[in-house]
Amino acid sequence: xxxxxxxxxxxxxxxxxxxxxxxxxxxxxxxxxxxxxxxxxxxxxxxxxxxxxxxxxxxxxxxxxxxxxxxxxxxxxxxxxxxxxxxxxxxxxxxxxxxxxxxxxxxxxxxxxxxxxxxxxxxxxxxxxxxxxxxxxxxxxxxxxxxxxxxxxxxxxxxxxxxxxxxxxxxxxxxxxxxxxxxxxxxxxxxxxxxxxxxxxxxxxxxxxxxxxxxxxxxxxxxxxxxxxxxxxxxxxxxxxxxxxxxxxxxxxxxxxxxxxxxxxxxxxxxxxxxxxxxxxxxxxxxxxxxxxxxxxxxxxxxxxxxxxxxxxxxxxxxxxxxxxxxxxxxxxxxxxxxxxxxxxxxxxxxxxxxx
Amino acid sequence: xxxxxxxxxxxxxxxxxxxxxxxxxxxxxxxxxxxxxxxxxxxxxxxxxxxxxxxxxxxxxxxxxxxxxxxxxxxxxxxxxxxxxxxxxxxxxxxxxxxxxxxxxxxxxxxxxxxxxxxxxxxxxxxxxxxxxxxxxxxxxxxxxxxxxxxxxxxxxxxxxxxxxxxxxxxxxxxxxxxxxxxxxxxxxxxxxxxxxxxxxxxxxxxxxxxxxxxxxxxxxxxxxxxxxxxxxxxxxxxxxxxxxxxxxxxxxxxxxxxxxxxxxxxxxxxxxxxxxxxxxxxxxxxxxxxxxxxxxxxxxxxxxxxxxxxxxxxxxxxxxxxxxxxxxxxxxxxxxxxxxxxxxxxxxxxxxxxx
Numbered sequence: 001x002x003x004x005x006x007x008x009x010x011x012x013x014x015x016x017x018x019x020x021x022x023x024x025x026x027x028x029x030x031x032x033x034x035x036x037x038x039x040x041x042x043x044x045x046x047x048x049x050x051x052x053x054x055x056x057x058x059x060x061x062x063x064x065x066x067x068x069x070x071x072x073x074x075x076x077x078x079x080x081x082x083x084x085x086x087x088x089x090x091x092x093x094x095x096x097x098x099x100x101x102x103x104x105x106x107x108x109x110x111x112x113x114x115x116x117x118x119x120x121x122x123x124x125x126x127x128x129x130x131x132x133x134x135x136x137x138x139x140x141x142x143x144x145x146x147x148x149x150x151x152x153x154x155x156x157x158x159x160x161x162x163x164x165x166x167x168x169x170x171x172x173x174x175x176x177x178x179x180x181x182x183x184x185x186x187x188x189x190x191x192x193x194x195x196x197x198x199x200x201x202x203x204x205x206x207x208x209x210x211x212x213x214x215x216x217x218x219x220x221x222x223x224x225x226x227x228x229x230x231x232x233x234x235x236x237x238x239x240x241x242x243x244x245x246x247x248x249x250x251x252x253x254x255x256x257x258x259x260x261x262x263x264x265x266x267x268x269x270x271x272x273x274x275x276x277x278x279x280x281x282x283x284x285x286x287x288x289x290x291x292x293x294x295x296x297x298x299x300x301x302x303x304x305x306x307x308x309x310x311x312x313x314x315x316x317x318x319x320x321x322x323x324x325x326x327x328x329x330x331x332x333x334x335x336x337x338x339x340x341x342x343x344x345x346x347x348x349x350x351x352x353x354x355x356x
Numbered sequence: 357x358x359x360x361x362x363x364x365x366x367x368x369x370x371x372x373x374x375x376x377x378x379x380x381x382x383x384x385x386x387x388x389x390x391x392x393x394x395x396x397x398x399x400x401x402x403x404x405x406x407x408x409x410x411x412x413x414x415x416x417x418x419x420x421x422x423x424x425x426x427x428x429x430x431x432x433x434x435x436x437x438x439x440x441x442x443x444x445x446x447x448x449x450x451x452x453x454x455x456x457x458x459x460x461x462x463x464x465x466x467x468x469x470x471x472x473x474x475x476x477x478x479x480x481x482x483x484x485x486x487x488x489x490x491x492x493x494x495x496x497x498x499x500x501x502x503x504x505x506x507x508x509x510x511x512x513x514x515x516x517x518x519x520x521x522x523x524x525x526x527x528x529x530x531x532x533x534x535x536x537x538x539x540x541x542x543x544x545x546x547x548x549x550x551x552x553x554x555x556x557x558x559x560x561x562x563x564x565x566x567x568x569x570x571x572x573x574x575x576x577x578x579x580x581x582x583x584x585x586x587x588x589x590x591x592x593x594x595x596x597x598x599x600x601x602x603x604x605x606x607x608x609x610x611x612x613x614x615x616x617x618x619x620x621x622x623x624x625x626x627x628x629x630x631x632x633x634x635x636x637x638x639x640x641x642x643x644x645x646x647x648x649x650x651x652x653x654x655x656x657x658x659x660x661x662x663x664x665x666x667x668x669x670x671x672x673x674x675x676x677x678x679x680x681x682x683x684x685x686x687x688x689x690x691x692x693x694x695x696x697x698x699x700x701x702x703x704x705x706x707x708x709x710x711x712x
Contacts, residue, residue: 086447089447091443093445111635113643113686118444193682285486324696325466325467330449336691340693
């Protein structure tokens with residue numbers, strides 16, 4: 001049941017490097033003036049400030065995207081990656097793959113399927129993007145980059161003689177999400193299905209910065225100091241699933257400190273997100289205790305901050321998230337089913353905060 | 357964010373082999389008298405009748421399950437597999453993993469998380485299944501077997517001194533599904549999330565036989581001859597996605613012949629399922645043409661058979677399936693999001709057929 005990519009190989013390809021466009025092309029990236037020449041998520045100077053595991057994860061391209069227009073009937077994406085291609089519970093398409101969507105005439109997005117080959121060099125080949133010659137008008141495409149791998153270099157190939165332009169990075173103040181593996185994108189089947197990327201599509205590709213760091217989203221002050229540099233429309237703090245070793249009081253205090261730290265430099269809305277829970281909480285008392293304990297702590301922080309008069313603070317509870325019971329691939333990482341649920345709830349919350 | 361399996365290793369384990377229970381223990385298997393001593397899906401004599409790719413796929417344990425009761429606080433499943441552990445778009449947990457659910461006091465099912473290790477030998481270790489000693493009453497567990505791998509041998513380990521019993525195979529006339537890779541379980545993140553296994557859970561674990569054969573579910577008479585041997589409650593024919601090379605007329609004729617072949621030996625209800633479509637149909641005219649062509653052919657067969665007075669024939673259309681636009685991992689294989697949708701629609705249809 002595989003498609004052939006014959007059309008892509010039958011014609012000469014012209015290659016385009018986003019890094020050579022002459023203007024910033026990496027969407028949903030913060031610190032563009034420092035790192036716009038790369039597919040990373042934190043500036044190099046952060047290496048001296050944050051723990052090594054977090055800095056290493058910041059090299060992953062989670063949430064980043066490239067937007068371009070072309071009239072080519074074929075599109076080929078080839079890139080080099082330097083991390084593991086797969087995880088036991090997340091396929092290569094999600095860890096290391098890309099996802100192309102085409103913008104339709106009313107702003108909707110249509111998924112494009114490309115045949116793929118994985119290795120240190122990865123290639124996705126899209127063909128039969130109608131019409132089959134160069135007679136068509138330019139169409140806009142959005143390419144989601146790998147969730148759990150690091151891109152060393154990337155090129156986009158189109159049919160020789162076709163038009164091609166990278167769209168410049170959007171300049172709106174971004175929504176910034178600081179979170180865990182779940183925010184980074186585990187364990188979506190492909191990049192377009194990470195919950196942050198779904199939210200972004202739901203919001204007509206309004207910029208959303210993914211600062212999810214697998215296992216290392218812990219509300220740490222040195223990370224928040226970096227995040228506080230970003231001139232954001234909104235902050236989303238979604239770190240509870242990485243605080244499993246903390247008591248309720250410790251979780252509360254971390255949230256109190258995080259909000260205070262962001263409020264020193266920004267009045268932007270802050271959304272606090274509860275732990276969505278564990279799939280195995282009904283069969284494992286320790287797991288039930290863990291997420292309810294952390295959520296209790298964060299809820300205390302929220303109530304306390306509201307009582308102190310902190311403005312524009314918002315909350316998404318476990319009960320609002322309401323994952324279906326089979327939403328996870330393992331004990332904590334949502335599949336596409338859970339990611340869609342998380343995205344739907346967060347989209348509604350962001351919209352309601354905007355209308356607040 | 358991994359859990360330790362310390363509890364499982366701290367005590368001596370007693371191993372139980374389903375093949376040595378003295379009675380059939382493999383759930384959702386047809387031809388039990390012939391193959392109940394194995395984790396395969398077709399009798400050995402089929403090797404001489406069907407194409408080799410289909411016979412090879414019939415060695416995979418898709419849809420098979422083991423039910424047991426125990427009061428052990430720990431459960432370990434260890435087994436040997438002989439196929440590839442993973443696919444680029446389907447993780448090891450789905451291709452080669454198992455999924456344990458615990459039956460609750462009102463018949464609901466709670467997912468249990470086990471830490472895992474993959475290789476030619478696979479092990480899942482479940483701990484902290486409360487209570488933590490052997491003081492508890494027996495609980496019933498259902499173990500879903502790998503979707504895309506072949507089990508050579510399997511054992512279930514429990515704490516020494518605990519009670520343990522395999523439940524005998526359920527004896528109701530099964531629902532039999534003949535289908536494609538999608539029916540076999542591609543590309544669910546874990547066995548419990550294949551659409552057929554979700555349907556089975558929705559129906560209180562009423563037996564559902566999975567005869568999905570990746571790429572090889574083609575309404576072939578030699579396969580239908582074998583299927584017609586099964587004394588089924590209901591048949592589900594879901595082969596359209598493997599008929600991509602056929603015209604509408606050829607698809608129609610295959611459906612007409614398939615229904616006639618089953619009706620020779622059975623009056624059981626038959627549900628015809630349309631192709632759920634392709635994720636990239638909006639961007640690829642050939643893909644749009646393909647699934648609509650096949651569905652047109654099957655619909656003609658359905659109308660013709662109804663006009664001929666064939667009884668108890670039912671239909672699930674593409675519009676009823678109504679996958680969300682991001683329900684697929686690639687162009688045709690549903691992720692957990694799509695599988696949940698397929699299962700919800702088929703569950704409703706099966707219920708309505710039963711009440712027909």
